[in-house]
Amino acid sequence: MNQQDMPVIGLSVKDAAGTLQASASGAGEVCLVYEPEYRPGDQLCVTVERPGSFLILRLDDTMPPAFVYCKGTACTFPVPFGEARTVYSQRAFTGTRHYLHARLAREEETAARKNLAFNPWATHEPGGPFPYASANVETRGEMVFAAKNAIDGWKAGDSHGEWPYTSWGINRDPRAAWRLDFGRMVELDEAVVYLRADFPHDAWWKEAVLHFSDGSGLVLALEKTGAGQHFSFPPRRVEWVVLDSLIKADDPSPFPALTQLELWGKDLMDPSAAGTDSPETPAERQ
16 A cells, blocks of 8 residues: 555644644654653643554553554553653653644554553543453552553553552452453463552462453462463454452452553454454453
8 A cells, every 4th residue: 555545644732622732644654743741631642544443542652552453443551640640751742842643553562462451541431442451440549550551561460559560459349340441352372561669568379360251261360479470272253351350369468559551462363253242341240
């Protein structure tokens, strides 16, 4: 496909009232350099001409580009301020002259085996690019313990709190459940679990279950370590996964937590292969 024949991608910055502050667009690829300082309420918006587009997205120069999926024709990322900024580098989204970039993923990038859970551009509320993480509990409602922290790519687990020590915290709730929606059908064959390991402050789970949207499940026998724990399984085509049935080890600490969960596999070339079911949320599963 010639560059001029590729679907148009747009990037824009809007203020709290939805008023356009800056925009750029291009066939298959676009850059936007935004000069002013961000203000509370600003939104970074990505638009695609073709619904269901695979993108390589980078909305700040302090963070890595990532393979993401825009299910409709638009995705929005709220510029973080206050407590919301504590889960990002202290340099992120600050100062002037901000660099934003988006392009359509190449066919070989879509087909490649990769960590399909990775999304540093995940948002706390729906509306951002997929994958999207949610949970039925997050410790004290604080962003440093939000579900989305488990897919942001940062793996420092020897402490807890602000970036880069963010995690998913369960507020001591044994019925806690974490969910990842891909927004389309994917094929998974491996999970890698990174438990938070701020010992002795932390405890750990000795067992958990990974439930798949195809109705199957995988019991994870876990160890006391912050290193990645790998679990391979026969390929499963799924739209979402839920991590629950968390069994805490016999440890004096009441604080087990999840630093990162990677889900490795392949994306399907045709996103329309995704089913139409609306699976229950973690809270509904309880």
